[in-house]
Each structure stands twice: as C-alpha cells, then as structure tokens.
Amino acid sequence: MLAVATSAQAAPVVEAEPSRLVLGPRARAEITVREAGPNLHGAVSLGTLVAGTSGGDFTRFSWTPPVDARAPALVLFAFWSGDSPTLGDITVLGLPCSGRTELAIETEPSAQVTVEVAGARFGPRRADRQGRLKLPVEVGPQAHEARVIAELSDQSKIRVLPLNLPPSPWLLAPSPGSSVEGAPVIVLLVVPDTEESAGVELASDGAKVEQLGSLGRRLLFRVTPDRDRSSVPLVARTLDGSVRAQMTLEVVRPVPSAAAPAPPSTPPPGRWVLGGQIGGYVGGGSNGGPQGALVVGYGLPGLPLVVELEVGVRHQSVSTQVGTLGVQSSSLTVFPLELALRWEALSTGTFRLGVRGGGGFLVGSHHLSSTFDSELTESALGWEVFAALQAGLQVGPVEPYIEVRPALSKVSTDHLEARPGGGIFSVGVRGVLR
Amino acid sequence: MSRLRCLVAGLCLAGCSGATLPAPAVVSVTPAERPASSSGPVTVTIDAVLPTLADHGLSTVTVDDNLTLKIGPRPFGPSHWADAGVITDFLPSVLPDGNYDVTVELGDGRLTTATSAFRVTTGEWPTGYIIDMIANQRSGVPFGVTLRAQGGQDGGYDGTVYLSVPGATVDPLISGPFLAGVRVEVITVTVDHPGQYHLDVSDLGGRTGRSLNFQISQ
Numbered sequence: 001m002l003a004v005a006t007s008a009q010a011a012p013v014v015e016a017e018p019s020r021l022v023l024g025p026r027a028r029a030e031i032t033v034r035e036a037g038p039n040l041h042g043a044v045s046l047g048t049l050v051a052g053t054s055g056g057d058f059t060r061f062s063w064t065p066p067v068d069a070r071a072p073a074l075v076l077f078a079f080w081s082g083d084s085p086t087l088g089d090i091t092v093l094g095l096p097c098s099g100r101t102e103l104a105i106e107t108e109p110s111a112q113v114t115v116e117v118a119g120a121r122f123g124p125r126r127a128d129r130q131g132r133l134k135l136p137v138e139v140g141p142q143a144h145e146a147r148v149i150a151e152l153s154d155q156s157k158i159r160v161l162p163l164n165l166p167p168s169p170w171l172l173a174p175s176p177g178s179s180v181e182g183a184p185v186i187v188l189l190v191v192p193d194t195e196e197s198a199g200v201e202l203a204s205d206g207a208k209v210e211q212l213g214s215l216g217r218r219l220l221f222r223v224t225p226d227r228d229r230s231s232v233p234l235v236a237r238t239l240d241g242s243v244r245a246q247m248t249l250e251v252v253r254p255v256p257s258a259a260a261p262a263p264p265s266t267p268p269p270g271r272w273v274l275g276g277q278i279g280g281y282v283g284g285g286s287n288g289g290p291q292g293a294l295v296v297g298y299g300l301p302g303l304p305l306v307v308e309l310e311v312g313v314r315h316q317s318v319s320t321q322v323g324t325l326g327v328q329s330s331s332l333t334v335f336p337l338e339l340a341l342r343w344e345a346l347s348t349g350t351f352r353l354g355v356r357g358g359g360g361f362l363v364g365s366h367h368l369s370s371t372f373d374s375e376l377t378e379s380a381l382g383w384e385v386f387a388a389l390q391a392g393l394q395v396g397p398v399e400p401y402i403e404v405r406p407a408l409s410k411v412s413t414d415h416l417e418a419r420p421g422g423g424i425f426s427v428g429v430r431g432v433l434r
Numbered sequence: 435m436s437r438l439r440c441l442v443a444g445l446c447l448a449g450c451s452g453a454t455l456p457a458p459a460v461v462s463v464t465p466a467e468r469p470a471s472s473s474g475p476v477t478v479t480i481d482a483v484l485p486t487l488a489d490h491g492l493s494t495v496t497v498d499d500n501l502t503l504k505i506g507p508r509p510f511g512p513s514h515w516a517d518a519g520v521i522t523d524f525l526p527s528v529l530p531d532g533n534y535d536v537t538v539e540l541g542d543g544r545l546t547t548a549t550s551a552f553r554v555t556t557g558e559w560p561t562g563y564i565i566d567m568i569a570n571q572r573s574g575v576p577f578g579v580t581l582r583a584q585g586g587q588d589g590g591y592d593g594t595v596y597l598s599v600p601g602a603t604v605d606p607l608i609s610g611p612f613l614a615g616v617r618v619e620v621i622t623v624t625v626d627h628p629g630q631y632h633l634d635v636s637d638l639g640g641r642t643g644r645s646l647n648f649q650i651s652q
Binding site: 284323416 | 455481482483484486487488489490491492493494495496497499515516518519
C-alpha cells in the first residue's frame, strides 16, 4: 500500500509506505519525497521525522510515532523547498494511524459477538455466562462508533457504542525553523480532516501574527516576533479554545564574528585552482608594458601550499631616431613559462594573503623594423626568477586578488638586450575547480 | 639517455635564440648597361638588415651603417648606408667593355656579390681632345679649363677623361661628364717648383689631348 500526495507544480511529490498503519512498538513508515528543489524541509504533526538516504532526485524520510502513542490519529506530513514557501509550494500528506484496544462488552450470556468499526469486522467471539466479553479491535482516526452485534440462537441484537476518540493533532511548522534577529517567519498550520471543532486560531504572546492565505484546511501565517524576544510561544487552537498544537519559535541572534572563537583550521584537501591575471610591469628604460597570465595550480593535500604553472604574455617596445638614418623600432613579445610555489600564508575571514616564489623561461619574439633598412624577426629566450606578494578576498567561489612581484629577468640576443621584468603588478581572479 | 636529450634540446633552445642576419641583396642596378664611352649616374638598390643592437634598458638602438659598394673593381657610392639602401653615384667612363659584378659589404662583414649585374658595351670615342688656352696660374689655387672633344658619337661626347699634369699633381684625376662634347672642369695643380707646365687628357679609348704650356707660380 502506498500513499502519494502531490500539490502545485513547484511542490514536491510525496509517497508514504505503508499508506496506513496500526500504532504500536514496531510502527514506522517510510516517506519518499521526489521532485523537490534545494533546501528541502519536512514537518510532521506527531512523532519523529528523520531524513534518511537521498539520491539524485529523491529524499527518503523515516517516521516513527511516539513510544506511548496508542490513540488513533491522522498524522500530517508537510514538505516544501526553500525558506519562504507559498501554499502552492507545500505538499501535505495524511497518514491514518489506527489504535489497537480491547473493547469491553456486556451482552447476553453466551452470545456470539461481532464488532464493526468503520467497516472493519472483529470477532465473532462468545460472551461468558455473565454476558461479558473483551474483544480486541483496531480503531482508525475516522471512526465514530462501534456496532456490537450479539447473536443468540435465532436472535440477533445490535448495539451502537459511541467512540470518543481524542482529536488528531494539527501540524504547526515554521519556515525557517527560527527567527533570525526577529525577522518574520512563515508558519504553516494544517488542520486534519478529522477535526470536528469549528474554527482555527493561531495565537502568540509576544509576536504579531498575520494570516497570509488559506487553501482548504491549510493556512499560512506570518509571525513577527516582538523586539527583544528570545522566543515566542505559538498556540494553534479551535475557537472554543481547545489547543491542538503548540510550539516555541526561537529568535536567534548571530554572535559577532569577531567575538566568535576561531574555528580550528582544517588542513585543505588537494584541489585544482585555475586563475588569470592582467596588469603591467616596469623594468627601467623601455623595459615595461602590459602583461597577463593564466595560472593553473594544484593545492597540496594537507598543506597551505599550491604548486602553480604560469603561462603569460608580456610586450614592450622602443622606437628611436638613429643618427640621420631614420627611426628604428624594436618590439619584444615574451611568453613566460614559469613554475611557482604559493604559500597561503594568512586566511582571516574572507581576507587572503599569499606569498609566491618561482621562476622559468621567457620565450619570445623580437622584431626590428625601421624606415631605412629591412625588418628582422628573431626568436628570443630568457629567464626569470621572482618573488611575489598577493592579497585577495574570497567572494563566493572565486578569489579576486592583487599581486606585486619583484622579478629578475633577462632576454638577450645578438640584437637585443632586455629585462622584461622588474616590478610586475597584476590584478587577478582564481577559483577552485570542482 | 632521455636526460641527455633534454639537455641537448635545452642547449639548442638557448642557441637558437636570436637570428643570424641575412646577407644583403642587390635588388637592382639602374641602368644595368652602358657604353664604355658614356658616364652618368648609376643607382644600385640594396636590401639589407643593418647590424643593430636594441638596448631596451637604455632605450637606445645602435646601428653599424658602414657600407662598401663596388662595381667591378671600382668603389661606388658613399661609405655609409644612406637613402634606405638606394645608392646613386656618378660613374665615369673608366670601365672597359665587359660584364661587372656588383659587390656589397656591410659593417659586420656580411657580403654579397651580384654577378655580372652591370654590363659595359663598346663605346664610341672622340678622335681627340682640344684644351683651350690656360692662363698663368698659382700652385694649389683652383682654376677652370675648357676641354673639347673632337668627333665621336652623335650629340657629342658625354664621357669623362683622365687628367694629368706632368711634373705636378692635379685634382681631380678624372673629369666630370662632357656635355655635347664640352667640359669645363675646375682643377687644382700643385707644384713643387714654379715653371712651365701643360695639362694632358686621355680617355679609355686611347685618345688624348694636350694644352699649351702655362706658367704656374708658387
């Protein structure tokens, strides 16, 4: 047996297995929620609901009734995604839970007795010589009476016993589960179909309660705690004052982060980091120009160290009058290919401070052109060693940063003397590949 | 083995940095042909990368612009690179008929030879030269002489002649071009001893002329 509940398009699909049960020590049900969005919430009117396994498109909950629960009840479940649901976002499922009891019957001596409760038959069983009988029956939450059928030879007597069942509890659930600094909280109230008393009221001493809407027996409220309250009691009741559900809404106040004890730093796991940076460099004379680089790094497991491979590009040029010959231009484009080790020296809040060191080859192309002789393009090879200081801010999944890099570099050929390094300034951004 | 290969590759990469400059090239010679008895401008166009060192630290570029250009055995043009490699110079009628190589050498020793790039054909020479009378002169002081070619090609001789003053030195040794058979040349004669001297002219075809004697004093 399976119970399935669906609601509006945005609401999840909920299944219960079994779809009805008898309360007892072994009673439990499995609730499966599908097509839910992120941040799935679940609430129940009675018992304990625990999230269990989850897969690609489902989350499974386990529900158990209170240990001492024996009275029949229509247990309500509600599921929704996000912290601010509308009524259309909420799926409600009712799980009928029957109670097992022993019905004490007084009838004709030695009569054959059968009991009918909400269509279910129990017995027959024979009464003793005094006409007394105890018959175990199961009573569901919708039952109102028990029909006792006593048969004696060719006579049959039917007696109706009213069943005074306790009302099923209502479902009262806040979203989110607590108020942050007195912020309003959405509160869902679901009244079971078995409720016979008229009217619904949600009352609170210490909060402003506003009804946002209703859909059948589902009601949505906005509860705004009064200022300086640390908790707010909520009571759901009928108009005659019978309390059906109650809870306490906690008002949490975040502790300033400065006063919070620093969490123990956990060694970072191995991770790949991808980043890029642009900027410029100044190396004296005409050793200067724009530059940029792509950086691929691997963070060593358990260490605040990142091994980085940097592939960049830099460009510089000089143009000058040569005697009476004309104007000669010399331009150099180099592609730094470097290995570096970055030490994540400081990480406070979102602030990051790092130190880098490394070196590598500068592979490039040198171009000579003038107004008086032919052009020349030649390859150029050089080297660079550097140290650098980085400061950044962790913004979500990425870390923008600035870098200042003193570098010693040299590129020379028979026709070129250049130092495309010196002081290198960059702004960049990087993120951990997932 | 692989380590050795990496080392070799690294050395090659380092060694391959830079470029050996290409040899200069003679792009054209204009005119490419001329009669032996004619003179006039010749233009040699050269394509070359001059020896250059760019120092980005000093923001300077140094260029070695030394140039040696020859047509056959005769030096031609300036001794320095000029006019973006388009070298024009006056070529007197001093080359016998034949084919001549044009040779270019840059300051770093790079050299190229354009084989038989300039051709000299058989000339049409005058029958002789007459030199107008020369007044008395002072040693080392320039003075003008009028040279007249006799006979020869239509429109008059347009070549040059060798100049000499026996017993003295004369400058220049080769005259400028005749125009319609006449050349007025400014020469300087330097003598050690005052006295009577004469001016001789001759061409490549063997025709000569001689002036009357004139007095040169100190």
